[in-house]
Amino acid sequence: MKLTKTLMATTALTVTAVAAHAQDMADSMTLVSWGGAYQKSQVNAYAIPYQEMHEGLEVVWDESSNEAVAKLRAMDEAGNVTWDVVDVVASDAMRLCDEGLAMEIDPDEHLAPAPDGTSAEDDFGDLLVSDCFIPQIVYSTTFGYRTDMVPEGVDAPDDICDVWDTETYPGKRSLEKRPINNMEWALLCDGVAKDEVYDVLATEEGQQQALDKLDEIKDDVIWWSAGADTPQLLADGEVFMGSTYNGRLFSVIEEQDQPVAMMWDAQVFDLDGWIIPEGLPDDRLARALDFIYFATDTQRLADQAKYISYGPARASSAPLVGQHAELGIEMAPHMPTDPENAKNTFLYNYEFWADYRDDIDAKFQAWLAQ
Amino acid sequence: MTITVIEPKPVSFVAPVVAAAGAFAGLFVGTAQGSALLGVIGGAIIGAALTFLFLTIFRQERAARWITTLGMAAAGFAFGGAMGGVIGLAFGWFFGWFIFWLGEGRYRAKLPPYTTSLQVFYHFLFRVICGMIFFFLITPIVVVMPLSFNAENFFTFTPEMLRLDPDGYSLKHYRDFFTNDDWQQAMWNSISIAPIATLLSVSFGTLAAIGLSSEHVPFRRPIMAILISPMIVPLIISAAGMYFFYSRLGLQGTFWGVVLAHAALGIPFVIITVTATLVGFDRSLTRAAANMGADPVTTFFRVQMPLILPGVISGGLFAFITSFDEVVVVLFVGSAGQKTLPWQMFTGLREQISPTILAVATILVAISICLLTTVELLRRRSERLRGMSPG
Known part of the structure; x- marks a missing residue:
C-alpha cells in the first residue's frame, strides 16, 4: 500500500516536472554538425520529426563540428555559449569533457531506455566512452578503389597490405594527413600482429618502423584532410585507392554511381555523437535534453541509417535498420558493422592516441616534410 | 602610310x-x-x-x-x-x-x-610575358565555369564533357542553388548584410577622409594609421578580437554585429580612395561656395561631393566586395543564422565537394563583371560629360 502511494506520488511529480519543462523550453535551438550528407540524415531522421511534434520550434544548423573544440573554448572564454547540441567525434567529446566544456550525462536519466526495457546504459554498452558523450553512430575509416583501374587478370584488392603493393596495383593512393590509422595499417603490413600493434607503436622504434613502412609508398600518396577529398579523387580517377569514411564511399558508389568498390579490410571504427555544452541557461538546457532524449531513442537511430550508411550506436536499433529512403536498397549490408564487412576491424584506440597523439603527430609531420 | x-x-x-x-x-x-x-x-x-x-x-x-x-x-x-x-x-x-x-x-x-632586332625581340617578349601573366591570373577562374555545368556531382571533366556531348552537361547545380534553402538563406544574408555594411563604411569613411585631409586636424597621421589598420592587421586577429569584444556587448551572433564588423573592414578602403581624390580637390571651391552664402552642409553636397564622387563610388565598391567576399570575420562574429555565401561555400568545400559551389562562383563572377563594367561605363560617361576626355 505504502509502495503504491510512493509510486503514484513519484509519477505525479514526474508528470508535473515534464509539464513544467515543456513550458520553460526555449523555442529555438542551434544544432552543430558536419554538413553534407551526414547532416542531411540528421535533419531527416531527428530534426524534422521533432519539429513536427513541437510546433513553432526553430532549429538552426551550424556546420562547425570540425572546429567545435576551438569554438567552444572561445565561447566559454567569452561567456557566450550560442550552441545547444553539438555533434562531435568521441575523441573531441573526451577533450571537451576533460576541460569541463561539455555537460556530464547520466544515461539512465537523460536517455530513453530500449523498447524492451533495457536501460540506455546497457543498450549503448561499451560505446559510452566518455561521461559527456551520447553516441549516435559507428562509422569507419576504410578504403575504396576504382574497379576499372584494377589491372587485367588481377584480383580486386581485398587486403589492407594491397595499399603497399604498388606493383600489382599501380596508381596513387590517398591517405589522411595524420598519423592515426595510417600508423596502425603500416605496422600491420610490416608483419606486426594485430593485438601487438599498439604495444609496438608505443615505442620509438615502433613509430620509426611504421614511418619506414609508409616511406615505401610516400611518392604514391596524395594526402587528404577533408572527408570529401578522397571521393573527389576517386571520381576523378586521380587515385587508384584511398581511405575515407565509409558513408562517403557509399555515396560515391550507390548514389553517384561511380566505378568504385569498398575494401573493408582493417577498417577502423570510430564513434560520433552529441554533447551538450556546459553552462546553458535553464530553458535552453531543457530543450537540448528533451531533443537528445528523443533523437537518440532506438527508432530514431535506426531511422538515420535510412539516409546514410553508418551503424546506429544502440544494440536495439540494429534489427530495425531498413532500406535506403530514396534508393530502396537494403542498408544492412552497407553498414560497417555488418558481419560480412567486419571480419577484420580496429576500434579507434582513444586512450592510446590521447597519450601519444602530440608526440607521434610531430614525428609524422616532420616525416611528411622530409 | x-x-x-x-x-x-x-x-x-x-x-x-x-x-x-x-x-x-x-x-x-x-x-x-x-x-x-x-x-x-x-x-x-x-x-x-x-x-x-x-x-x-x-x-x-x-x-x-x-x-x-x-x-x-x-x-x-x-x-x-x-x-x-x-x-x-x-x-x-x-x-x-x-x-x-x-x-x-x-x-x-x-x-x-x-628599331633594332633586339628591340623588336624585347617588344614581343614583353607582350608574351604580359599574355602569360594574364593567362596565369584568369585560368583558375575560367576553368570553374565549364565545370559548373557538369552533370556529375564532382569537380571532374567527365569523358562526356570532353566529347562535348550534351548529356555531360546540365544545369542541375544552378537549380540546386536556386532551390536549396541553405544556399538561398546564405544568399539573402549576403545581399542584406553587404549593402548596409557598404552604406556605413561609405558614410564614415568619407567623413573621416574629409576630416583627415583638413590641415588643422591634430595627429592626422596616427589617426589615419589606426583607421586603416583593419586592412593591415591579419584578418584572423581582427576577427578574434571582434569576437570577444562583440560577445561582451551582446552583438556576437547578431545581424548588426556582422554588419558593423564588415563596415569596420570596409572603412579603410573608402578612406584611401576618397583621400586620393581629395588630393586633386581644389579647396578654394569650398571657400567660394561659403563666400556665396552656402552653409558647410550645402557646400559638401553641392560642391565637394560631386567632385569626389568617383573616389566614393570605387571605395564603396571595394567595401561592398569586402563584405560580400569575407569569410573569416563572419565565421567568428556571425552565428549560423547569419551564414553568408562565402561561409556556405567554405563549409561546402570542406565537407562536401559539390559543383553547386562552382555554379555559385560562376554567378558571382558574372555579377562582378557586370558591376565593374557598369561602374566603368558610368565613370567614362561622367568624364565625357565633364569634357575631361575626348569622345
Missing part, C-alpha cells in the same frame, strides 16, 4: 622560332597525354617542318593557312575527339598565321623602321 620596309625573312630565322612556339604548345598537349618530353619534341619538329614546307616549297599563304587549320583540327579530332578537334583547330589557325606573319616579315609593320 607606313615607311617600315616589310621583307620576307629567311627560313633559318623563322623555323627555329616556330619550332620554339611549337615546343611550348607541345608541352601542354604532351603533358595532357602523359609525356611532356614527347610533346615538346613533337611540337618542335612539326613547327619546323611546316615552316620549311610553307616558306620554301608551297608558298601560297591562303591555301597553306587553310591546310594547317583543317589538318590540325582533323589530327586533334582523331586523337582526342571533339575537344581535341577544337584545340587542334585553334592551334592550326595560330600556327598557319604565325608562320607567315614571321616569314613575310609582317611583325615589323607597326614598329618604327629604325
